[in-house]
Amino acid sequence: MxxxxxxxxxxxxxxxxxxxxxxxxxxxxxxxxxxxxxxxxxxxxxxxxxxxxxxxxxxxxxxxxxxxxxxxxxxxxxxxxxxxxxxxxxxxxxxxxxxxxxxxxxxxxxxxxxxxxxxxxxxxxxxxxxxxxxxxxxxxxxxxxxxxxxxxxxxxxxxxxxxxxxxxxxxxxxxxxxxxxxxxxxxxxxxxxxxxxxxxxxxxxxxxxxxxxxxxxxxxxxxxxxxxxxxxxxxxxxxxxxxxxxxxPIIQTESRSQQNESKCISWLENQPKNSVLFISFGSGGTLSHDQLNEIAFGLELSGHKFLWVVRVPNKVSSSAYFVGQKDDPLDYLPRGFLERVKGQGLVVPSWAPQVEVLGHKSTGGFLTHCGWSSVLEGVVHGVPMIAWPLFAEQKMNATTICGVLKVAVRPRVDGESGLVKREEVARVIKVVMEGDESLHMRKRVESLSVKAARAMxxxxxxxxxxxxxxxxxxxxxxxx
The missing domain is CATH 3.40.50.2000 (Glycogen Phosphorylase B;)
Structure with missing residues (x-):
């Protein structure tokens, strides 16, 4: 042979x-x-x-x-x-x-x-x-x-x-x-x-x-x-x-782990079409504790539904890249946050089935760290994005999807604190999830989704x- x-x-x-x-x-x-x-x-x-x-x-x-x-x-x-x-x-x-x-x-x-x-x-x-x-x-x-x-x-x-x-x-x-x-x-x-x-x-x-x-x-x-x-x-x-x-685009067709899968999909099944913002910073991205708090309060301010993958905070944005984390990430959220958002959002620790979440009819937006695989997954599934780059070439990817492809919006960083403040978090969520700009972004990314399928x-x-x-x-x- x-x-x-x-x-x-x-x-x-x-x-x-x-x-x-x-x-x-x-x-x-x-x-x-x-x-x-x-x-x-x-x-x-x-x-x-x-x-x-x-x-x-x-x-x-x-x-x-x-x-x-x-x-x-x-x-x-x-x-x-x-x-x-x-x-x-x-x-x-x-x-x-x-x-x-x-x-x-x-x-x-x-x-x-x-x-x-x-x-x-x-x-x-x-x-x-x-x-x-x-x-x-x-x-x-x-x-x-x-x-x-x-x-x-x-x-x-x-x-x-x-x-x-x-x-x-x-x-x-x-x-x-x-x-x-x-x-x-x-x-x-x-x-x-x-x-x-x-x-x-x-x-x-x-x-x-x-x-x-x-x-x-x-x-x-x-x-x-x-x-x-x-x-x-x-x-x-x-x-x-x-x-x-x-x-x-070569992406995963199914998530490699079933961790939190049934919980996430069951929750999404009960939400209206295109109503949920999915928030994930990839396989290695982490935020500072202060930034984690600002996102939490911004989600509350926005009033929009969300599914958020939370990691233990760290000042080094790539801290989870090689090393696993043992603490419970949910312990680092603002006091009372989980109770206040019970009807609004779902928070899961460390991991979610990203491919399945992005492909679900209830998912209407994606807050992403702009790793290229995540960008491609957002494009393939026709989901407009909030670009939140952390390290490596992710800022270049953010510029590409915001400035060239125009399928994402990027939050402004406060010059004094170096954080994206809660009011800015709420603003970009509303840009992606409601109004004319959201419709234009959705049409553009859905068009790219069709072209991606045609290419393959x-x-x-x-x-x-x-x-x-x-x-x-x-x-x-x-x-x-």
Whole structure:
């Protein structure tokens, strides 16, 4: 029997990177059953229960190997999340090489797929004579910025980093981006820091791969996709050496956990159509205690129904990204809040079945941290959004959905306290849930939902892009 064509995937640590790669792998083998995927997972600690749930339910054509755990003591203290993820992959390279050696000896291994922060693994593709690809867990617009950063870095002054009152334009951006809304490694650190330099090196590597797999679709980010393709043509005098494959929207079709599912869905069943605001900050986002209180009081002020996923507050916005939380999040809500909103809303601790909630007829709005997977889920289900970015490239995503796509509204931060005050929370809820602006946003996002379904249909643009990628991989006969 002929061996299946095998692809190795290397996500960086974190559920928000693992899940899109898993979902892409499922889509690939569904459309092209002659493929086999092995996911090689660098880790900074033992797998979380959520990670185990995902890996335990993989279909037979997708294997996974959790690489030996990197010792936290081997990493510098108090480093940024992006640096931590990148260094975890870097320290895992010896074990990754061993895994690839084993894999290539027993399979028809043709390609290595990394995401942006596992790019240190990319040179291994040459060692094993493989095709190399980036899988972008972010949108095409933020990736277009990454592709432009080396040029921006060369021709701009240090004001590009430190003056957050300025704006920057780059090919494919649609609207100017405020400097303060650029990815964390660019804004939070100066050019002389290792964090910024490491991010710049990651961006430079984008032009070194054979292709980039984009979790987006042409009708959503056509300008950004075309700008990246044009960038490659200019670099190579008209013959691109890096190909872009917009294969999305690739999202979960069902939630990975049943925690709070029956409670949430039963409650939604008793609410009017489009009446509920769903509030969730993703798999790792957290708020300060003061901000948690302001949201609670703002929800009360708005008078609108809501379903809120609450986490234990923390001043570090990404504090739940790697580490589980043991306290009861509901203990941190304002005194008497749960009693006062009994008829208005439902509050659940830590987790809700986001896919099912967004797809429910009663859900009429989505307050999101603007992680790209959550943005795509909001678009696919046709739900207008409140953009509340926390870290990473989420502010860029917020600018895209508010300023370019116009399917979201972003609250104003109080300059003195650094918080979104309760009155502002109530205001943006009303913008999304009632009135003419709400209707316009809903029509636009519902139109994008239709286009997303069309892209993923049998003859849709994303299905064709996936077929083009599959054809390229199948044509690799071991001499890539």
């Amino acid at each position: 002929e061996r299946k064509t095998c692809i190795a995937m290397v996500p960086c640590p974190g559920l928000s990177h693992l899940i899109p790669i898993v979902e892409f792998s499922k889509r690939l083998i569904l459309e092209h059953p002659n493929f086999q995927v092995t996911i090689l997972i660098p880790t900074l600690g033992p797998p979380t229960p959520s990670t185990k749930e995902i890996l335990d339910t993989l279909p037979p054509s997708i294997d996974s190997t959790i690489l030996p755990q990197v010792n936290l003591q081997d990493l510098p203290p108090n480093i940024h999340l992006a640096t931590q993820m990148k260094l975890t992959v870097k320290h895992s390279l010896p074990s990754l090489q061993q895994a690839l050696t084993s894999l290539s000896s027993r399979t028809h291994l043709v390609a290595l797929v990394c995401d942006l922060f596992s790019s240190d693994a990319l040179p291994m593709a040459k060692k094993f004579n493989l095709l190399s690809y980036f899988f972008s867990t972010s949108g095409a617009t933020s990736l277009a910025f990454c592709l432009s950063l080396p040029q921006l870095d060369q021709r701009t002054t240090s004001e590009f980093i430190v003056d957050t009152t300025k704006s920057v334009k780059f090919p494919g951006c649609g609207v100017p981006f405020h400097v303060e809304d650029l990815p964390d490694p660019v804004v939070l650190f100066g050019r002389s820091t290792e964090t910024y330099k490491a991010f710049l090196r990651v961006c430079q590597r984008l032009s070194m791969a054979d292709g980039v797999i984009l979790n987006t679709f042409t009708d959503l980010e056509d300008d950004a996709i075309r700008a990246m393709e044009e960038h490659q043509r200019q670099l190579t005098n008209g013959t691109p050496c890096v190909y872009y494959y917009p294969v999305g 249909s049998e003859h849709g643009s994303s299905t064709k892009a996936l077929s083009s990628l599959a054809l390229k991989l199948q044509s690799c006969n071991g001499k890539c």
